[in-house]
Amino acid sequence: MPEGPEVESVRLELLQLTSQKVKKITLTPLSQKYPKYLGKEDEFSQFRGQELRNIHRFNKFLIWEFEKKPVILNHLGMSGRWTIVDTKEEISTKTTHPKVIVEMSKPPYAIFDDTRNFGQFRIFSSMEAVKLYPPIKKLGIDGLTKVFPLQDFVERIAEQRFQNRQIGDLLMDPRLVAGIGNIYKAEILFEAKIHPERIISTLTQEETVFLGKSISKILLKAFYDKGSSFDARYKLPSGEGGQAQRWHMVYQRIDQPCGECGSLIKKLIQKNRSTYFCPKCQH
DNA sequence: GAAAGATCCTGACAGC
DNA sequence: TGCTGTCAGGATCTTT
Structure with missing residues (x-):
């Protein structure tokens, strides 16, 4: 995808x-x-x-x-x-x-x-x-920018219109950060150790900053691996596939052990989209 | 204006 | 083997 x-x-x-x-x-x-x-x-x-x-x-x-x-x-x-x-x-x-x-x-x-x-x-x-x-x-920050504008991100996510949203839903909204889809949303939240159902207004300053860093880290890492290829559906014009799926920690890993704590990865549906997370690592 | 939900669409896969 | 139902997901439209 x-x-x-x-x-x-x-x-x-x-x-x-x-x-x-x-x-x-x-x-x-x-x-x-x-x-x-x-x-x-x-x-x-x-x-x-x-x-x-x-x-x-x-x-x-x-x-x-x-x-x-x-x-x-x-x-x-x-x-x-x-x-x-x-x-x-x-x-x-x-x-x-x-x-x-x-x-x-x-x-x-x-x-x-x-x-x-x-x-x-x-x-x-x-x-x-x-x-x-x-x-x-209406696009927000480009998540693939090499130097992620962390301060801009912190200011944008503090806007009143985002305060009642769940983070798993908001990360998919390109008005905040552009370039995130369902796969990397799950991986970013695992990296940031934030539960997808957390309401924006409950995030601490420290969590928000770490979230911004996680967005940049995951998206750039995926880009350097040329994206994720689960099957024949995503391939580059040359026919080559991406390699990012090799390091996915939660996406499509339901009931498999978390790579960090061993708990089983869970899935929930958020705005009609599947979200994968570790119930122990993510709060 | 914002948020939530429905819709578009086909291939892969599971279950019977 | 073959049929049926479910799932996947980004943008956009409709409804609330």
Whole structure:
């Protein structure tokens, strides 16, 4: 499942496409019935001949920037995956639900494969327009920043609007910290030794600071391991998988012994999402 | 405006 | 073997 570290790892591999000109961007017939794939053939034709300048990441969104104004917003959803192939023939053998085909002036091709159709691929008039898009405009701190702004985090989490939230729920809210999904939420709370149902207003200053440090530590560690691959669903464009799942302490480890105290890992449902935790280590 | 809950969607897996 | 039900989860929409 692509969270911040996975999306950033994908972005770095896709950067190999930059400095090339676009030959063609095609939304396949498979994408047509899903409203988050917006744009007709003639709209994507405006990118022909344009150089791909950069690919940015805001939270889990990828923004493709070209030499002229329109940009493309892309979200991997829960099963979206970019695959780099050298020949058109490989599209059918290496993908199962291809939604978008990006052809550059020379191979390789980049194919966006989205099994569960939660992904997004649409045109925005400009980078400024993307920054005004509410899910991006309202983003909080980027959790993958190399020097995590701890003081900013402490001030933000103290805002009145967050005080009655449960920490397991709030960590998934990108208005506080962007880039955290369900997997790393559980790992961050284990690292910080905080129970997922703790109410924000009950956190001590010391716990809040340690939580901020834990967010940064877990997200960067996951990024350096290129994310978590539990199965074939998350892979990098090169086909390589991530390695972060090797050090998970609680996620999907229900009824297995805690690596620190030996107690059995428990699961609870919070806002319709599974949360894993150690009942002894986390308070 | 904020919070909570529902919805989208398909593949994997468990249970019968 | 084959069918049915459950689960997974990020963003977004609807309801409260």
